Amino acid sequence: MNKIVCPGCNLGCGLYMNDVLYFRKNAPVNSGKLCKFGMKLHKYEKALPMIGGKEEELSNVISAASKKLAETKDFAFVSFGNVTCEEQLAFTKLASTVGSDVYTCIPGFVGADIEKIRQSTEIITFIDPYTTYPLILRHMLYAKENGAKITSYYWKKIRIADESVILNPTEIDKIKSIDFGDSLVILDLNPLNLEFSNEIINSCNRENIVCLKPFLNSTGASLLSGGEKSIYQILDEIKEKKIKGLYLLESDPRIVPDDALLSALDKLDVLIVQQSAHNSLSDRANIVLPNDRTFEGKGTVLNFEGRALETEGKTEGIKIISEILKSAGKEETSYDSLHAEVLSKLGITEIDEYVVPEHNLVYKPETELKKYEGGSHLIYVYTPFLWNNTIDRDFVEISPGLAESLNLHKDGLLKMTSSKGSAAVKYKIVEDVPDNVVLSPMKLPISTDVITPIEFK
Amino acid sequence: MNIGDRIVAWSKDEEIKKEGASGGLVTSLLTAALKGELVDEVIALQKVSEFEGVPIRTSNVDEVIKCSGSLHAAPINLTKFAVRFFEAHPDGTLALPAKPCDARGIIEQAKRKKINLEKTYLIGLNCGGTMPPITTMKMLEKMYEINPDDVIEEEIERGKLIFKTEKEEKAISIDELEEAGYGRRENCRYCETNIPVMTDVACGNWGAGKNETFVEIFTEKGLKLMNNAIELGLIETAPATEKGIKIREKTNSVMEKVAKKWHKKIFVPIEDRLERFHYYMDVMEDCIDCEACKYVCPVCACDESKCIDFYDPMDSHKISIYHLVRLLHISDSCIGCGQCTDVCPAEIPLTILHRRMADRIQAKYDYIPGMDMKIPPSFEVE
Ligand SMILES: Cc1cc2nc3c(=O)[nH]c(=O)nc-3n(C[C@H](O)[C@H](O)[C@H](O)COP(=O)(O)OP(=O)(O)OC[C@H]3O[C@@H](n4cnc5c(N)ncnc54)[C@H](O)[C@@H]3O)c2cc1C
Ligand code: SF4
Numbered sequence: 001m002n003k004i005v006c007p008g009c010n011l012g013c014g015l016y017m018n019d020v021l022y023f024r025k026n027a028p029v030n031s032g033k034l035c036k037f038g039m040k041l042h043k044y045e046k047a048l049p050m051i052g053g054k055e056e057e058l059s060n061v062i063s064a065a066s067k068k069l070a071e072t073k074d075f076a077f078v079s080f081g082n083v084t085c086e087e088q089l090a091f092t093k094l095a096s097t098v099g100s101d102v103y104t105c106i107p108g109f110v111g112a113d114i115e116k117i118r119q120s121t122e123i124i125t126f127i128d129p130y131t132t133y134p135l136i137l138r139h140m141l142y143a144k145e146n147g148a149k150i151t152s153y154y155w156k157k158i159r160i161a162d163e164s165v166i167l168n169p170t171e172i173d174k175i176k177s178i179d180f181g182d183s184l185v186i187l188d189l190n191p192l193n194l195e196f197s198n199e200i201i202n203s204c205n206r207e208n209i210v211c212l213k214p215f216l217n218s219t220g221a222s223l224l225s226g227g228e229k230s231i232y233q234i235l236d237e238i239k240e241k242k243i244k245g246l247y248l249l250e251s252d253p254r255i256v257p258d259d260a261l262l263s264a265l266d267k268l269d270v271l272i273v274q275q276s277a278h279n280s281l282s283d284r285a286n287i288v289l290p291n292d293r294t295f296e297g298k299g300t301v302l303n304f305e306g307r308a309l310e311t312e313g314k315t316e317g318i319k320i321i322s323e324i325l326k327s328a329g330k331e332e333t334s335y336d337s338l339h340a341e342v343l344s345k346l347g348i349t350e351i352d353e354y355v356v357p358e359h360n361l362v363y364k365p366e367t368e369l370k371k372y373e374g375g376s377h378l379i380y381v382y383t384p385f386l387w388n389n390t391i392d393r394d395f396v397e398i399s400p401g402l403a404e405s406l407n408l409h410k411d412g413l414l415k416m417t418s419s420k421g422s423a424a425v426k427y428k429i430v431e432d433v434p435d436n437v438v439l440s441p442m443k444l445p446i447s448t449d450v451i452t453p454i455e456f457k
Numbered sequence: 458m459n460i461g462d463r464i465v466a467w468s469k470d471e472e473i474k475k476e477g478a479s480g481g482l483v484t485s486l487l488t489a490a491l492k493g494e495l496v497d498e499v500i501a502l503q504k505v506s507e508f509e510g511v512p513i514r515t516s517n518v519d520e521v522i523k524c525s526g527s528l529h530a531a532p533i534n535l536t537k538f539a540v541r542f543f544e545a546h547p548d549g550t551l552a553l554p555a556k557p558c559d560a561r562g563i564i565e566q567a568k569r570k571k572i573n574l575e576k577t578y579l580i581g582l583n584c585g586g587t588m589p590p591i592t593t594m595k596m597l598e599k600m601y602e603i604n605p606d607d608v609i610e611e612e613i614e615r616g617k618l619i620f621k622t623e624k625e626e627k628a629i630s631i632d633e634l635e636e637a638g639y640g641r642r643e644n645c646r647y648c649e650t651n652i653p654v655m656t657d658v659a660c661g662n663w664g665a666g667k668n669e670t671f672v673e674i675f676t677e678k679g680l681k682l683m684n685n686a687i688e689l690g691l692i693e694t695a696p697a698t699e700k701g702i703k704i705r706e707k708t709n710s711v712m713e714k715v716a717k718k719w720h721k722k723i724f725v726p727i728e729d730r731l732e733r734f735h736y737y738m739d740v741m742e743d744c745i746d747c748e749a750c751k752y753v754c755p756v757c758a759c760d761e762s763k764c765i766d767f768y769d770p771m772d773s774h775k776i777s778i779y780h781l782v783r784l785l786h787i788s789d790s791c792i793g794c795g796q797c798t799d800v801c802p803a804e805i806p807l808t809i810l811h812r813r814m815a816d817r818i819q820a821k822y823d824y825i826p827g828m829d830m831k832i833p834p835s836f837e838v839e
Contacts, residue, residue: 001511001512001513016511020537020538020541022511022512022533023749023753023800024509025509025531025532025533025589025590025591025799026506026508026509026530026531026590026591026594028591030802031589031590031591032590032799032800033749033799033800033801033802034747034749034800034802035745035747035749035802036745036746036747036748039747039748039749039752130743130745130803131745134745134747134802134803135802137743137745137802137803137804138802138803138804141743141803141804142804159742159743160743354594354605393770393771395770395771426771428770428771428772428773429773430773
């Protein structure tokens with residue numbers, strides 16, 4: 001059995017897998033517990049090496065990729081962190097051969113660790129721990145059992161909280177006046193909500209922030225790759241032809257709420273994707289390179305606390321990147337040398353999953369909180385699982401008040417219209433969502449952003 | 458040698474004898490079963506550290522040897538691994554070490570035709586309980602002042618939990634540890650089955666001398682396992698001493714009493730109906746619908762799960778129908794192994810909830826699941 005880390009998010013849950021999935025009861029983060037994503041991780045259709053939509057010998061695809069990298073100016077490299085540190089480092093080396101950085105789209109920021117949640121007496125949370133990062137819930141429950149007071153700021157009531165402050169897009173400024181004091185803050189740092197998380201990071205003591213992230217190795221990736229651009233910036237620059245070639249390593253820009261933004265990809269001279277799964281993104285690419293599945297790569301993963309974890313598996317992805325380097329006349333690389341370099345960059349000599357090393361990642365968040373006019377809003381309450389195509393919820397959540405005012409009855413559909421058109425969706429009634437808010441765990445075609453102004457018609 | 462015999466036995470291989478928990482008998486029975494072609498594969502727990510064991514399925518004798526020793530802080534139930542074996546090899550034969558909860562899970566699955574018990578050799582391990590690894594590591598630091606990495610051996614003797622390092626040996630009574638919130642998993646504390654009488658042979662150190670295992674033979678298969686190992690020259694046996702037999706019986710009855718005491722302490726009746734209702738509601742509301750409890754449950758055997766069938770995440774119920782169906786459906790077969798509590802990310806004390814229900818149902822129908830193949834599941838319709 002291979003010892004792996006669940007690729008569902010950056011919490012770092014330990015698993016064993018071969019034909020059976022088995023939970024590592026002594027894994028420091030999850031102690032043998034697992035959420036819905038980890039339970040279902042084996043469903044994937046494998047991507048094959050392709051050029052122009054046709055399957056090709058891997059060696060030909062590698063040469064083609066290398067040639068494209070050499071001849072195309074202004075190449076951008078993106079890797080959110082769905083690969084091991086070793087592969088991320090190899091990718092960074094590849095990017096540097098054409099003078100580019102690797103963008104992770106999530107800033108390098110490491111906050112407090114799990115033990116700090118368990119020991120805290122006051123917690124302020126901005127996530128829904130039941131759906132977004134379920135494995136953090138038990139640490140909050142532990143703190144609560146020991147007398148911690150939990151205050152939640154979210155779009156709906158959060159059961160574990162002693163006090164739930166219900167946020168509303170029209171009064172989003174409310175978060176600016178929170179008195180954080182010495183409270184421990186639980187925050188989700190992901191590519192879609194940087195303005196929101198930046199606001200919080202700038203308002204409280206950084207050492208008190210537990211900063212959750214969505215991808216397997218988000219923390220390791222941002223530590224090893226310096227590029228700081230948001231996914232929106234990258235898409236904008238492609239549109240403006242400032243970026244002409246794009247190489248995506250196990251990273252899918254379709255996470256953005258507005259699919260219209262993706263039309264930028266058609267403006268690229270060349271799109272290379274290296275990924276394990278075959279999907280509509282690989283269908284869209286000029287060159288497809290296969291990769292180890294996210295949970296099958298061998299190497300090191302850094303979880304949101306900065307804890308180094310070991311995963312057992314293959315190194316095919318690294319070999320492919322090394323072959324591209326070779327074919328470009330550069331120095332090849334190998335797993336062993338990358339691993340040694342990773343350890344040295346992390347400032348450790350070996351991986352001890354029970355110790356959280358110190359990491360000093362500098363992060364200067366500079367964004368403005370967006371403003372939302374009155375009226376109603378559709379909020380995309382994404383979860384890391386959604387990005388792994390595992391969400392099984394095809395309904396939105398609304399308040400009893402909204403259901404009543406629209407005269408909705410059981411099994412009916414909720415009709416919404418935005419500047420992008422209309423949609424009719426199934427809904428579930430939940431307590432304490434504002435009457436002007438619809439929460440959607442799935443990306444709806446009418447969304448223009450994480451928060452989309454809508455009307456009910 | 459006959460069914461009903463109580464003997465002591467040990468491995469003739471010096472290395473296995475040394476590495477084994479008490480003489481390496483179980484390891485030698487398993488390797489002999491492979492060598493003598495009694496079985497196609499063996500399931501065993503491969504040691505990664507004192508706090509981690511990985512279940513493996515193998516036909517490789519060397520791999521089985523690597524699994525010798527008892528891991529008290531690796532609370533794994535092997536039932537579902539046996540189910541997977543029979544899914545892959547419906548006509549295959551299998552041998553595995555089985556704590557009482559492993560064996561009981563396997564018997565309940567056999568009743569539901571997921572395991573062929575006639576082709577499964579159950580080498581029973583007496584069990585006084587397992588410990589949760591992460592909590593145990595914390596316990597070592599706090600109570601023993603020992604770095605978990607330094608532990609080279611761990612054993613239980615006369616109610617004390619002993620940890621050894623290269624430099625020292627420290628013992629603390631299990632009662633004291635459990636008072637401090639450490640020690641055995643909660644369900645193990647009230648588990649009353651210490652000697653796995655439902656297996657083919659029960660092996661343990663109670664009543665045995667140093668480096669030997671006390672064995673009680675229950676079935677024809679058990680006899681075959683022993684004779685096969687003797688014929689292959691892999692084990693040595695001697696009759697159990699009267700003193701040994703007495704010690705084993707006495708320790709077992711003390712353990713049963715302790716378990717009953719824990720049961721009483723944990724399962725305080727909730728007489729008031731409304732209070733009872735809220736007791737379930739309160740904790741179950743935390744459920745995140747991950748279905749992990751079903752995945753690990755050793756007695757859960759549906760191909761098309763009833764608990765999922767009736768449940769729709771779109772329903773606005775405060776607690777999911779999933780659990781209500783499960784509570785009812787598992788109430789005849791729940792063996793209280795604790796796997797559901799272990800796995801639940803929302804820390805719902807599922808085993809206690811299930812046992813509260815199951816205790817009443819199982820008493821009403823006078824049915825203790827996983828003890829033998831004689832009685833069909835009480836909810837089964839012919
Ligand atoms: C958790 C636990 C508690 C025990 N408590 C008692 C007790 O209170 N009284 C008593 O008399 N005996 C107890 N035993 C049995 C005893 O420790 C020895 O296993 C037994 O005497 C056989 O020794 P051996 O040298 O022949 O086994 P070995 O040759 O060392 O073989 C042991 C086998 O058990 C398997 N194993 C190890 N850990 C586990 C586990 N956690 N779950 C399932 N299989 C496992 C290994 O894979 C190996 O195949 C316990 C065993 C375990 C695993
Ligand atoms: S393991 Fe816990 S959270 Fe998951 S379905 Fe079972 S009770 Fe619910």
